[in-house]
Amino acid sequence: MQKIKKQIRLLMEENDKLREELARAYGQAGDSTPAREGLKNLWDLYQQGFHICNVHFGRIRTTECLFCEAFWDREREGGR
Ligand SMILES: [Zn+2]
Numbered sequence: 503m504q505k506i507k508k509q510i511r512l513l514m515e516e517n518d519k520l521r522e523e524l525a526r527a528y529g530q531a532g533d534s535t536p537a538r539e540g541l542k543n544l545w546d547l548y549q550q551g552f553h554i555c556n557v558h559f560g561r562i563r564t565t566e567c568l569f570c571e572a573f574w575d576r577e578r579e580g581g582r
Contacts, residue, residue, distance in 0.1 A: 517560050520552060541577055548570060
């Protein structure tokens with residue numbers, strides 16, 4: 503039990519960090535200039551199994567997520 507609680511706390515701390523990271527990436531992506539660095543970070547997170555959509559934002563992704571895919575498609579095309 504104790505171990506699980508610790509695990510959860512670690513995950514939540516990690517989540518906070520990711521949210522900050524994502525918030526920064528989103529902030530940059532909101533401008534007209536594409537945030538290459540931010541996009542790469544998002545892609546890394548996505549590959550590591552985290553949500554990059556603003557619906558589940560930084561949570562662990564256990565299944566395919568339509569929001570993430572839609573978000574990613576839009577971001578990629580936004581780079582033009
Ligand atoms: Zn998602």
